[in-house]
Amino acid sequence: MSELFRRDPRAQWIARNRLHPLHQALVIGPVFGPSGLLRKNLHLIGFIGPNGLKRIDRSGASNNSEQGSRRSATASEVILPLHQVVEPAFYIVVVLDLVSGRLNSHDKDTLGLAQQLANRNSGGGAVVAIAFGELKDDSLDKAGVDRLIHINDEQYADYNPEQRCNDLQGIIAELEPQHILLPDSINGGGDLGRRLAAALQQRPACGVWKLNDDTVICRGSAGKRDITRPLSKLLLVMEECSEPISETRHENSLMSQAPSPLTNGKLLDQGNISVDPNAIPLAEAGFILSGGNGINDWEQFHHTASVLGATEGASRVAVDDGNMPRERQVGATGTWVTAQVYIAVGISGAIQHMQGIGQCDKVVAINTDEGCDMVKRADISAIGDSTEILARLVELVEQRKQIKQTINGGATNE
């Protein structure tokens, strides 16, 4: 629809003419009386509800009157104001973790703190984000990135902290940033930051969780004490150290960077090795198949878990009945899990169990009872006999594996 506001002269004429038969239908807005006073026709406000009573909706949500249609040309998507730094007075460097190429909340909090540092006092600083390897995220501008240095090469897909540390040293020598921020995480930021600190001979502030004017508060003694210390050049920050950027857009303009020479590191990545899913502690497992009272065939349950490569979990009933060991129990009385995908088979969803899976991303319920709490919570609920559904699921997964194998086999034969 066009953004232009179009006048309807006839409607305006009718609105002016109080004796016109259509006048009542068109005028609902304020009318100025002959004395210049504002007159409101209260009979025309609101609508008659289903029970015959007049309802006035002031939220504007269901405003489908003429007023609404007249102003319908307003933009639907909110465009945030652009924060521009044309000539940065100084730089704040942030090295992003980018787990699987995307910003996570820790990265966003780090960028939020970097923007705080760039805009404090008189401001004028620019936040330079450094991304290694593949970058799939396109929301960097909304996360507070003024400049971006993207270093992408084949070898950055692997774990090569020594090379990254070398690259960072080159960038830092060139930009001379006021502060360097890294997420103090186990996804690489903590490791890289400490390597960089040792190489630059800078004493980092680790575990920073709050910035006051010229001091930072850090968690020390493995989380038992708070240390207030002066702001240092290198900061390894914790999650929720600052609010992420949400009200401005940033330039996110690409800075060119002369590639630093590749060096032969002392570490060589040999790739991840496959781990037994049941050896992963339940609390940190990414994919859990959990069984409850509704399971009759436990042999099949174990088989399904091994085919899917899922860690096994259980509800309290299953544990009490002796079908699963106690350390597999999920819920408030067992383990609080954080899985990416949680499949609950035959679990109706006691409140203790629902608390335990509160942090799971995607929940799948397989249950015969359509009205149980687990089905209400689940993203996908399969209603039916769990034995049949699991059997079919195993078949499908095995088919898929076979197809993949034949494709891979064909490719290697050629």
Next chain:
Amino acid sequence: MSNNNLSVISLVSLGEHPTSRRPRRAEQDARAIELGIKLVGDNLQTLHAGELSDDASQQTALRSYLGMGLAEIKLLEMPADADAVLVIADYLKQQKTDIILTGVRAENGESSGMLPYLLAEQLGMAMVTSIADILSIDEVNKQAEVLQALPRGQRRKLKVDLPFIASVDMAAALPRQSAFGPAMRGQFETTLGGTFTDEESSDWQIVDAKKRPKRLKIIKAKTAADRFKAATAKASGGGGKVVYGVEESAQAILDLLIEEGLI
């Protein structure tokens, strides 16, 4: 494993129980010793920089490492608040070591986790962080294969050039129990380590950690009606999909697993 001519040193610190604040063996350091014993058995050397206090409870913390079956702990004497990195680096420069094992971070003091990195930088060694195991050591090619612990229970295999420093993660094998008899019989071999005072940290304010404030859900609504709605509206069910029938259900679950990249 037969690594008789391999020289492995593990660095130990004093631990502190998170709740009772009692001194104890540091959990990660104990795992490092366990790993060291697995590698070289009795040839494992253990090093501690600090002071041997007359306080019996402090001594028990250090002695509980001896109780794991070590004959002695080499003690580099220095004041408790001095900088341990330079003392240890000075000592290690005179030694020929192949592998140095530490914890990821101390349970006391700043616990920045910088010590292994600084040592690696000063000694020119490779540094591997948070390892779970050392798989094999190839003494001919001067290389070792180590297993690094990653989030979500994943493991990464790395090849490292000898000599190297490794910090041992909580994912490593559980340490053996400390026995009282060997702990009392074990010896401390004390040498003077020197004092490098850490001047920077003297003006830090250190208090007991307070619980961090929970992040508030900030609602950035422009109108009062939106704010009201955000405050009162129930979290909607998120539109969970309900599927009936065996074939459809299995297919829907498979699609989800593929979408999440688990299969």
